[in-house]
Amino acid sequence: MTLKNRISLLVSLLFTILFGLASTVIFILYSNYRKEEFRDRLEIKALSNIKLLVNVKQIDNQLLKIIDQNSINKLYDEKTLVFDSNYKLIYSSIDDAKINWSVEDLKYLKKNKTFFKQQGDYEVYGVFYDTNDKDFYALISATDDYGKKKLLFLRYTLVVSYIFFTTICWLLTSFMVRKAMNPLLAFHQKIKNINENNLDTRIASNSTKNEVDLLADEFNFMMDRIEVSYQKQKEFTAHASHELRTPLSRMTSQIENAIADPDIKPKNNSFLNNILADVNHLGELINSLLILSKIDNRSAENIEIQRLDEILFSSIEKINKTFPDFVILFEMEESDDLDTALEIKGNKNLLEIAITNILKNAYIYSDNKQAKVKISTDHYHLIVSISNTGDTLNEEEQKNLFEPFMRGQNSKRTSGFGLGLRIVHRILTVHKANITYSTPNINTNLFQLFFEL
Numbered sequence: 288m289t290l291k292n293r294i295s296l297l298v299s300l301l302f303t304i305l306f307g308l309a310s311t312v313i314f315i316l317y318s319n320y321r322k323e324e325f326r327d328r329l330e331i332k333a334l335s336n337i338k339l340l341v342n343v344k345q346i347d348n349q350l351l352k353i354i355d356q357n358s359i360n361k362l363y364d365e366k367t368l369v370f371d372s373n374y375k376l377i378y379s380s381i382d383d384a385k386i387n388w389s390v391e392d393l394k395y396l397k398k399n400k401t402f403f404k405q406q407g408d409y410e411v412y413g414v415f416y417d418t419n420d421k422d423f424y425a426l427i428s429a430t431d432d433y434g435k436k437k438l439l440f441l442r443y444t445l446v447v448s449y450i451f452f453t454t455i456c457w458l459l460t461s462f463m464v465r466k467a468m469n470p471l472l473a474f475h476q477k478i479k480n481i482n483e484n485n486l487d488t489r490i491a492s493n494s495t496k497n498e499v500d501l502l503a504d505e506f507n508f509m510m511d512r513i514e515v516s517y518q519k520q521k522e523f524t525a526h527a528s529h530e531l532r533t534p535l536s537r538m539t540s541q542i543e544n545a546i547a548d549p550d551i552k553p554k555n556n557s558f559l560n561n562i563l564a565d566v567n568h569l570g571e572l573i574n575s576l577l578i579l580s581k582i583d584n585r586s587a588e589n590i591e592i593q594r595l596d597e598i599l600f601s602s603i604e605k606i607n608k609t610f611p612d613f614v615i616l617f618e619m620e621e622s623d624d625l626d627t628a629l630e631i632k633g634n635k636n637l638l639e640i641a642i643t644n645i646l647k648n649a650y651i652y653s654d655n656k657q658a659k660v661k662i663s664t665d666h667y668h669l670i671v672s673i674s675n676t677g678d679t680l681n682e683e684e685q686k687n688l689f690e691p692f693m694r695g696q697n698s699k700r701t702s703g704f705g706l707g708l709r710i711v712h713r714i715l716t717v718h719k720a721n722i723t724y725s726t727p728n729i730n731t732n733l734f735q736l737f738f739e740l
Contacts, residue, residue, distance in 0.1 A: 291468045298464070299457045306452060310445040314438075321438055322410070325431040326403050329412035333425040336367055337416045340378060340423070364409065365429040372422035386411060386428045393424045470499045478506070482716070486514040528577035535570050542566065576706070578640060582713050593638065595629050595669065595738065596662060602642040603660070606650065613650045613658070620663040628669045629662070631738050633718045641714040642671070644707040645734050649675040652732065664740070671736040679726045688724055 366386050369378035374393050387406060395402060396415040403412050409428045416423040474490055481488050489510060490503040542563045546556060596619070603615055619625070649658040653675040661672040680688065687693045689712040692705040715722050721737045 321434040333427040368426045370424040618661040641711045668737040674733040
């Protein structure tokens with residue numbers, strides 16, 4: 288789970304839990320308030336009935352019932368019972384509602400003065416009234432229909448509000464977290480695009496100095512040190528390669544002069560030829576390392592509009608001088624836009640090196656010293672395809688094909704260092720182009736170079 292999703296989830300869950308707890312507390316408090324408020328109403332009604340019976344001598348039970356029936360405090364399904372000190376029922380309201388009572392309830396009232404309890408849908412309130420002459424017990428039962436309707440309305444309101452506001456919270460939290468994380472996403476995208484060819488990339492930092500800006504500053508400082516170290520490494524490789532080329536050139540000249548001596552013995556001549564081959568081999572390695580060290584430094588130099596077909600013909604001409612028996616079958620796709628597509632921005636020398644290395648690779652690993660070169664286009668790319676027949680690479684070797692010093696099983700009987708395709712890949716990366724390897728048929732190797740139109 289990503290950090291932004293985790294933050295959104297935690298914040299939304301926190302709000303959901305807090306809002307749920309708040310709604311529950313509100314509902315419980317209001318429910319208790321309703322009970323207390325209804326209890327007070329029952330108490331007022333019970334005491335008023337007792338006082339009428341006790342204090343107003345002219346009022347009999349029938350008149351009290353009429354007054355009770357037309358009272359402004361009339362309760363829903365109300366039932367009132369009044370008992371004297373001998374637990375004898377002396378008054379009962381006209382309602383049909385029933386109150387379950389016992390003598391034990393009246394004794395409890397005498398001891399505790401009041402009680403309030405639930406009987407099914409009814410709520411019962413009992414009160415003990417003490418006068419100088421007699422004791423009275425009153426039980427009143429009713430249903431708080433109006434209060435329960437308000438409580439039900441509050442419940443539905445809280446549930447709907449909970450669902451609505453939690454949904455809004457999740458959406459807003461997700462949106463706000465994404466917006467807050469945008470600088471970090473941009474930071475991640477720039478880091479993702481950094482490679483050995485653009486170590487000068489830096490992350491923009493604002494003056495707010497928040498966590499992302501502090502991280503960007505530290506990252507830029509780290510990239511400064513990495514770039515300096517990388518430049519020193521490349522400079523060392525370039526200087527070392529230059530210094531090694533001079534003694535190797537002298538060694539080559541001296542060995543060639545020794546071989547040309549007519550008085551040299553055949554045994555010594557064979558020995559010197561072997562040494563000369565090793566020196567030339569070492570020279571090729573040094574030249575490859577020197578090219579690799581210079582590619583980045585020259586990537587921004589001599590970038591001009593080039594004709595890719597002219598670069599390809601020049602590379603073919605050079606490779607034929609080295610391998611005269613190399614047969615190259617050339618094909619160019621017919622297209623109205625091909626002439627324009629052949630014009631690309633690039634460094635001519637570097638592109639010649641790249642294509643020459645691929646052609647050389649096609650010659651060395653072919654089984655008939657032939658290769659096919661085709662120029663074509665699709666909607667987005669100019670494509671150069673170079674194929675030959677011979678042993679192919681397995682899937683594991685293909686994964687590391689463009690890594691330095693990587694050589695496949697098909698190279699056991701050929702000399703090389705495994706740097707040629709690495710140089711090609713580095714050059715094409717500088718030119719924002721791609722190279723792929725595939726085996727479309729059995730014993731067929733296909734390299735394709737893709738240049739953006």
